[in-house]
């Protein structure tokens with residue numbers, strides 16, 4: 370294994386990923402060449418066949434010059450420096466393999482294997498989901514800042530994760546103003562033993578977990594039915610365990626009309642009718658903590674008085 374340290378190697382990987390063009394080995398510093406060799410060993414970079422008629426001048430590394438055969442070997446005809454001898458390394462170029470990065474990032478985030486990675490546009494991929502939120506990988510942050518519609522195209526209600534290398538300029542922590550949770554490649558991930566690991570900062574973790582808990586997953590409801598998002602309301606409504614059990618039971622019946630006792634036994638509750646659980650006691654009138662769930666019940670559950678049945682139509686509209 371090469372002696373290059375992990376930090377240098379990972380920093381170079383992030384930089385090369387951001388650059389679609391092949392990288393000339395001669396343009397790298399000595400530590401970076403060691404890092405490049407390490408990236409070659411783990412197959413993150415591949416040798417790239419350059420147009421050998423022209424190379425970057427080995428002396429000034431500013432101009433490209435025509436390569437000519439001289440008595441002492443090959444030489445670059447630099448417009449500024451004149452004839453400069455060309456070593457093998459001067460003609461060696463490497464191309465970063467984005468598929469390698471995609472594979473390793475999916476591993477780091479435990480993206481389920483059945484979710485394939487999809488190229489959205491040149492330089493932007495959808496890697497699958499992490500914590501039920503889409504993961505987008507982009508060669509650079511600016512691609513997304515210039516085309517915000519790409520984020521909308523992830524076709525999900527959840528705020529996506531966005532992985533990009535850090536731009537050279539300073540950027541704020543939340544460059545997409547809430548439209549995506551940015552995970553700078555250099556800061557949130559690290560390379561070790563040929564694999565990438567994800568470093569989840571507490572703050573990101575907490576925000577993500579909270580967003581996750583309240584996120585509408587089952588129709589307008591969160592995973593555990595403890596939160597409901599009503600159309601036209603910006604804040605979700607918190608539900609008690611009993612409320613959640615009733616809505617969970619309605620969800621189970623998929624919009625089918627049911628008698629009260631089926632719903633209540635499915636919910637594991639002893640009340641006679643679903644509405645009993647939502648009734649607001651006089652002392653709690655006007656308290657959003659109690660009025661919210663009742664409002665949700667009235668909006669989502671349809672009662673057929675004559676037949677004595679109940680149904681939650683939104684449970685029938687599940688497409689995914």
Ligand SMILES: [Zn+2]
Pocket residue numbers: 426427428429430431432447448449450451
């Ligand atoms: Zn030159």
